Amino acid sequence: METQTLINWLSDHFELATTAFFAIISAVAIYFRSRQTKNGKKTLAKSLAKNLGEPLTLHPEIDPVKCLGCGTCTAACPEGDILKLIDHKAVLVAPTKCVGHGECEKACPQSAITLVFGTKTRGMEIPRINSNYETNIQGLYITGELGGMGLIRNAIKQGVIATQHAFKQLKQSPLRSALSATSTIDLLIIGAGPAGLAASLKAKELGLNYLCIEQNSFGGTVFNFPRQKIVMTVPADLPLVGLMKFKANHVSKEELLEFWNGVRAKQALNIQEHTKFDSLQIHELGFQIGYTHTKNEVKAPQTIIARKVILAIGVRGSPRKLGLPNEDLAKVAYNLIDAEQYENKQIVVVGGGNAGVEAAIALAKDTLHNEVRLLVRGKAFDRCNETNQNLVQQLANAGRITICYESSVKEIFPETLTLDLTGEKKSIANDYLFVFAGAEMPQKFLATLGVAIDQKFGEALAA
Numbered sequence: 001m002e003t004q005t006l007i008n009w010l011s012d013h014f015e016l017a018t019t020a021f022f023a024i025i026s027a028v029a030i031y032f033r034s035r036q037t038k039n040g041k042k043t044l045a046k047s048l049a050k051n052l053g054e055p056l057t058l059h060p061e062i063d064p065v066k067c068l069g070c071g072t073c074t075a076a077c078p079e080g081d082i083l084k085l086i087d088h089k090a091v092l093v094a095p096t097k098c099v100g101h102g103e104c105e106k107a108c109p110q111s112a113i114t115l116v117f118g119t120k121t122r123g124m125e126i127p128r129i130n131s132n133y134e135t136n137i138q139g140l141y142i143t144g145e146l147g148g149m150g151l152i153r154n155a156i157k158q159g160v161i162a163t164q165h166a167f168k169q170l171k172q173s174p175l176r177s178a179l180s181a182t183s184t185i186d187l188l189i190i191g192a193g194p195a196g197l198a199a200s201l202k203a204k205e206l207g208l209n210y211l212c213i214e215q216n217s218f219g220g221t222v223f224n225f226p227r228q229k230i231v232m233t234v235p236a237d238l239p240l241v242g243l244m245k246f247k248a249n250h251v252s253k254e255e256l257l258e259f260w261n262g263v264r265a266k267q268a269l270n271i272q273e274h275t276k277f278d279s280l281q282i283h284e285l286g287f288q289i290g291y292t293h294t295k296n297e298v299k300a301p302q303t304i305i306a307r308k309v310i311l312a313i314g315v316r317g318s319p320r321k322l323g324l325p326n327e328d329l330a331k332v333a334y335n336l337i338d339a340e341q342y343e344n345k346q347i348v349v350v351g352g353g354n355a356g357v358e359a360a361i362a363l364a365k366d367t368l369h370n371e372v373r374l375l376v377r378g379k380a381f382d383r384c385n386e387t388n389q390n391l392v393q394q395l396a397n398a399g400r401i402t403i404c405y406e407s408s409v410k411e412i413f414p415e416t417l418t419l420d421l422t423g424e425k426k427s428i429a430n431d432y433l434f435v436f437a438g439a440e441m442p443q444k445f446l447a448t449l450g451v452a453i454d455q456k457f458g459e460a461l462a463a
């Protein structure tokens with residue numbers, strides 16, 4: 001009966017009811033939008049106050065005219081609260097946390113987002129490559145992180161594209177069998193990270209005579225991730241294998257390496273570890289490459305002739321050092337593979353990025369009883385995702401890590417370190433020093449090979 005009365009009332013007052021309905025919807029929308037704007041402004045103000053307002057790598061640039069404020073980009077970002085809506089427009093509110101996944105660009109229905117390198121004021125040095133990842137030197141390719149783009153799935157994609165292009169070029173001239181120099185190979189791939197693995201698989205699929213050399217161990221940067229590190233990677237297509245897909249796009253370092261090792265064994269890939277590439281010269285048949293075996297006692301330089309070369313050496317081959325005397329002591333390291341090896345030790349970790357913070361977290365595990373100090377250069381964490389920041393803060397609150405902001409190492413001695421702790425010099429006992437100060441992009445080395453390097457000031461991807 002009451003329902004009938006309500007229906008009668010609504011049909012008698014239809015106009016009033018519709019107006020009230022839309023007024024309520026509008027009020028709710030206005031409330032949520034103003035809350036979004038308030039949140040966005042708060043995060044942006046926090047970033048600016050901590051001097052973290054400028055992106056460090058590949059990042060989205062939003063066209064405010066095209067942006068409709070639908071928020072699909074904010075939801076698509078795998079790193080969390082990096083993009084937010086302010087006054088119905090997407091804004092990069094935590095720029096230094098962006099690692100260039102590019103999911104926002106793909107998600108935007110208005111094509112209002114472009115991924116760019118560097119900013120108007122901060123240039124980023126990138127080797128000049130075309131859409132096939134070929135450098136200004138014909139037949140020499142650069143793929144993966146060395147080309148300026150991080151992430152495993154980008155490295156895989158680029159390794160495949162470069163190999164495909166090299167194959168097409170080789171097809172236009174006589175293949176190896178027709179060449180007189182029998183020691184000449186079609187393709188040399190340098191570096192066995194995800195880019196080198198994908199290139200090797202593609203080379204095998206295409207029937208190329210190829211070799212992949214790796215100075216350390218197969219797996220690239222992933223091999224050096226801390227034990228049990230969770231790797232975030234969206235599905236990527238591996239030649240001869242198919243879609244590399246993991247549960248919820250999360251996989252542990254060990255599982256990923258096991259999968260890659262399985263692929264390597266099954267496909268009998270021609271990958272030679274502990275072989276370091278040293279030099280490259282133009283040769284009448286392509287390139288003459290100098291290399292050394294890093295495990296041999298006698299490191300006699302050797303050469304090989306390759307018609308095409310893919311450089312997939314990443315950027316961590318040359319970790320950024322502190323530039324201090326005694327940095328070559330065995331207690332100083334630039335990566336941490338297994339934190340369990342360190343027990344009851346006095347440890348200093350330098351670096352407020354993800355690598356440094358993850359190493360400090362692993363070393364501070366309660367069963368290890370280490371005393372861990374984390375030195376951060378600035379007043380806050382930069383280049384570190386929210387999850388890691390929360391975890392490290394929890395450990396600091398529990399007294400398991402001491403976070404020292406605006407601090408650095410001044411002197412290194414076998415059993416001690418001199419630290420600058422916010423302007424105050426202090427000598428501390430020390431067993432191990434882990435440095436995660438980023439990596440120098442090997443521009444100098446690339447320049448000696450004749451590869452052109454460009455400074456990008458907020459420019460879009462060429463490829």
Ligand SMILES: Cc1cc2nc3c(=O)[nH]c(=O)nc-3n(C[C@H](O)[C@H](O)[C@H](O)COP(=O)(O)OP(=O)(O)OC[C@H]3O[C@@H](n4cnc5c(N)ncnc54)[C@H](O)[C@@H]3O)c2cc1C
Pocket residue numbers: 143144145146149150151152153155190191192193194195196213214215216217218219220221222225230231232233275276277278312313314315316317354355358
């Ligand atoms: C701490 C950390 C966490 C990360 N987490 C993720 C993540 O969760 N998801 C993700 O997608 N990406 C992540 N990344 C980024 C990802 O690891 C890289 O983008 C990716 O490994 C790049 O692949 P690559 O093949 O270009 O180079 P790399 O993986 O760096 O491999 C390059 C290889 O080349 C070798 N090499 C270098 N110089 C020479 C030489 N002269 N001769 C022979 N070999 C040489 C190196 O030893 C190395 O093995 C992370 C990176 C770090 C540092």
